Amino acid sequence: MKTIETTTVIEQIKRLLKDSIINERLIASNHTELTVDKNALAISSEIIIKESKFNSSLITITATDERELNNNYVLNVVFSLRAINYLITLKASINQSNLSYPAISTRIPYANWHEREIHDLFGIVPEGIELDPLILHRDWHPGKNFPMRRDFSKNNQIPITDHEIEFSVPHGEGLHQIAVGPIHAGIIEPGHLRFCALGEEIHKFDVQLFYTHKGIEKMLEGKTINEALTLAEHLCGMCSYSHSTAFCIAIESLGNILIPPRAVLIRTICLELERIASHMADLTSICSAGGFGFASVHAARLRETTLRSIYNLTESRFFRGLNTIGGLQKDIDDRSINLLAQQLLLFKSDFKELEKLILSTDSLLDRLELTGFLSREQAISLGLVGPGARGSGVDIDVRRDGSYLAYERYQVSVPIDTTGDALARTKIRINEVYESLRLIKNLIKDLPDGEILTEQKSYSQYTPTLGILESPKGELVHWVMLDKENKIFRYHVRSASYINWAGVAQATIGKNIVPDGPLVNKSFNLCYACVDR
Amino acid sequence: MFNILKMWIMKGNATEAPPNIRDGDITNWQKDLNRIDKLDKKTKHALSRSLIVRHLDLGSCNAEEAELIALSNPFYDISRFGVEFTASPRHADVLAITGPVTRHLKIAMERTYNAMPNPKIVVAIGDGACNGSVYEKTYACLGKVDQFLPVDFYIPGDPPSPEEIIKGLLVCKKLLAQKEENNG
Incomplete structure (x- = not known):
């Protein structure tokens, strides 16, 4: 598999990202961390993904609350370069005075859940995408409680209110909805599925998960x-x-x-x-x-x-x-x-x-x-x-x-x-x-x-x-x-x-x-x- | 069709003898079940009938679910004891709960419990439901089930083995008979 030399690939990535890189750190034998500005995060991510010879994919985005160390939240976007078995992390600091950054999922759509999760749990705002609640359901009063921030105490519980699940529903003659769950018929875990069907054919399918979210x-x-x-x-x-x-x-x-x-x-x-x-x-x-x-x-x-x-x-x-x-x-x-x-x-x-x-x-x-x-x-x-x-x-x-x-x-x-x-x-x-x-x-x-x-x-x-x-x-x-x-x-x-x-x-x-x-x-x-x- | 017939004949019956409760290693269960022999006719009749179970996952790690599904495999074949899993709480005798209660499922839990007819038995299966297991209380995890619902019987384990769950469900039959007797 390893046809391309690791060092040349890293050099190549650095050349592609040029001025965006603020700092570089080797954190494991096959893992380099590149610090970039938060505004360059989305573009840099796209550049790494687009270069097809790396066969790379975004594997996770992890936010950390490092305010006690340096007054910043940090986003770690991890890419796996499968062609050479190498990991690249793009690290961007987000100062607590301005919590927004250009969203990665406008360029890499499957980063959507990651970014919405981070918005729910940390209150960091990716700009340019719709921020429907994902992990936390709708009765969480968006914009108030961010449970993964380190100053949110572990046993702090928010009162529960009854609420309806909202889906964008297409309307038209003969279209009907079939709601399934969260408690299913068999011995399965809970999740709400919403089919929108025309006759028997499924036209739209939505899921509301995270019912068993335990934090x-x-x-x-x-x-x-x-x-x-x-x-x-x-x-x-x-x-x-x-x-x-x-x-x-x-x-x-x-x-x-x-x-x-x-x-x-x-x-x-x-x-x-x-x-x-x-x-x-x-x-x-x-x-x-x-x-x-x-x-x-x-x-x-x-x-x-x-x-x-x-x-x-x-x-x-x-x-x-x-x-x-x-x-x-x-x-x-x-x-x-x-x-x-x-x-x-x-x-x-x-x-x-x-x-x-x-x-x-x-x-x-x-x-x-x-x-x-x-x-x-x-x-x-x-x-x-x-x-x-x-x-x-x-x-x-x-x-x-x-x-x-x-x-x-x-x-x-x-x-x-x-x-x-x-x-x-x-x-x-x-x-x-x-x-x-x-x-x-x-x-x-x-x-x-x-x-x-x-x-x-x-x-x-x-x-x-x-x-x-x-x-x-x-x-x-x-x-x-x-x-x-x-x-x-x-x-x-x-x-x-x-x-x-x-x-x-x-x-x-x-x-x-x-x-x-x-x-x-x-x-x-x-x-x-x-x-x- | 020939394949199916051939496999059906060749594989034979995998079903094992029911767990030997008299030789059971859990002594107090054994006591409970020995008492069954001394029950009166009416209770024994109630005991001989079927038991309809509604399973409710309130946030388990899905190991308990895997074991509950295993109950229907040919080794355990739970239906020979008259135990069936149902889709609707409206015709369930037993609410089998797995996992610590999560914030997002609390309302669903209450609705399911209220939808069940009386007399009803709530059984907590697995450490998560019995005592919260390794899960601490957090913003999204509310802890063990008996804070919210009256639990009649506990089947602890991480997860409990299918044999233990079968034993527990057989004890539930007895509890149901008792409840019915008390209600008149």
């Missing part, structure tokens, strides 16, 4: 690293191990901790197991939303066997309490590892039958084909990640493009499908399960003996650090900054689902009919918990 990022402020790890594990149940590993990677790269080889391989095995379990849950939902109960039940059976294998291995069905900074809290004995290898062999033959069943049943294929179509251009312009992007022909996977844990040595092959419909996303998941099985088999074969924990060292203060990995749902980004007592100063999580909800909204409208709505949703099968936080 975890506020809870994390001032926590010790170990307390923060526990909370990171509880961000999301479906990908709890991905979250805790992302946090560990972030802190370990900050403290230059090299974790022992055995811990590296066990972590990688567990991440792949989590992917299999999550994909089996996705296949269960896809089959049941497609009306094929028989395959759905068998997929659920295979998910349960995976969860039981995970339990045998880690004494938790959700990998809780396994990770710690510097390695693992507990070792896994050889007997459990051998048992896992046997179980996965059985799983594979079982899964082959399920695959055959799913891909040879016309009634299901008929539901999946051409449903929820998303073109490659749409997927790129929405910045999608994970199976949602790969189903539309966008060739991204952090396991291959990045360098974390053992993936560099084990050459992940990334399945791509260009049809962009629900069937493509289903096939991607099926192929990824095979790839995960292959990886785990190789990892188990090479698993060395030895230590599982490296002692902790000191960490740099007020330096941003990132933990980026491929969770089952796609690229996951944790942005962490520690204060002078090694406690959390700011911790921002951008999960894969956060980005991909835009994909669901886009894929739902168009040629789809209302009964296909759940199927499109399930073909992405996004979490609500790690979006809402």
Whole structure:
């Protein structure tokens, strides 16, 4: 992959941004921070994104309240240059006397949620976009309470008032609205969906999320690293191990901790197991939303066997309490590892039958084909990640493009499908399960003996650090900054689902009919918990 | 069709025996359930009927949801105990709550509770609902459920395993029978 030299790229970016750069700082071996003026932020961002040979994308925008240090709020716009596995942060200070800056999302549309989130939580105003409330619902009296500011006390609660959800509604003959949620019919997390349909065809689709917003990022402020790890594990149940590993990677790269080889391989095995379990849950939902109960039940059976294998291995069905900074809290004995290898062999033959069943049943294929179509251009312009992007022909996977844990040595092959419909996303998941099985088999074969924990060292203060990995749902980004007592100063999580909800909204409208709505949703099968936080 | 038939015959039945409550490791539950044998005929009748559950996520980390969904898989097959999940609170016996109450869901929680007919049972599933778990109170998180609703039964765990949830729901049947008896 690394055809272009890193140094020349950085030089090139600096040349492109010319006078805008105020300061430059290397904050990790593959991460440069460029300080720019807030007025140049949007233009500079666009320049980095537009240069197609970097294959770059905006992965997160994190605001920090650094008024106690320098009277400023700071915006950190992080770009991932996938072609060379390098990170660029554009940092802009915003003085508390003037909180507005030209919006980035006028130039990069998928930055919209990031900027609205920052407006809701910090009161920093991006100029040039509509600032509908996003994270905080409408009864928050916009412009008064900004909960992520550090002077907003942790237990300060605002009285709740009953309010209506507002959507811009098209009017016309035969147009009608279908409101779904926040409490759904099945066992799903809460969110309000609003379909606007003409007959059966969906014309407009809106979502109101953030019902389960708990303010975890506020809870994390001032926590010790170990307390923060526990909370990171509880961000999301479906990908709890991905979250805790992302946090560990972030802190370990900050403290230059090299974790022992055995811990590296066990972590990688567990991440792949989590992917299999999550994909089996996705296949269960896809089959049941497609009306094929028989395959759905068998997929659920295979998910349960995976969860039981995970339990045998880690004494938790959700990998809780396994990770710690510097390695693992507990070792896994050889007997459990051998048992896992046997179980996965059985799983594979079982899964082959399920695959055959799913891909040879016309009634299901008929539901999946051409449903929820998303073109490659749409997927790129929405910045999608994970199976949602790969189903539309966008060739991204952090396991291959990045360098974390053992993936560099084990050459992940990334399945791509260009049809962009629900069937493509289903096939991607099926192929990824095979790839995960292959990886785990190789990892188990090479698993060395030895230590599982490296002692902790000191960490740099007020330096941003990132933990980026491929969770089952796609690229996951944790942005962490520690204060002078090694406690959390700011911790921002951008999960894969956060980005991909835009994909669901886009894929739902168009040629789809209302009964296909759940199927499109399930073909992405996004979490609500790690979006809402 | 042949594939489906073949798989149906070859895979057999994955359903496991119901959790052995008499040998259960949680002693006070065992006590509760042993008492069932001594109940009168009317209560036993009430106990033998179905239990309709409305699930309500008030801000959990979705691990509890994953385990509730797992209850319907062929290993646990919750419907053989007469337990069904319903879409509407209007015909639910049990409100199964997961997660600490968030600010944005408080109104939805109250409306769902009020929509349920009497007698009703509220069961808190998972540490989040039982005691707030690792989540502190913040501007958006209001904490454990029993500050807002009368909780009849707690199924703690992070998340509780499907076996524990099944045991808990069976105890809910007994509680419902008791409530019905008291109401006349």
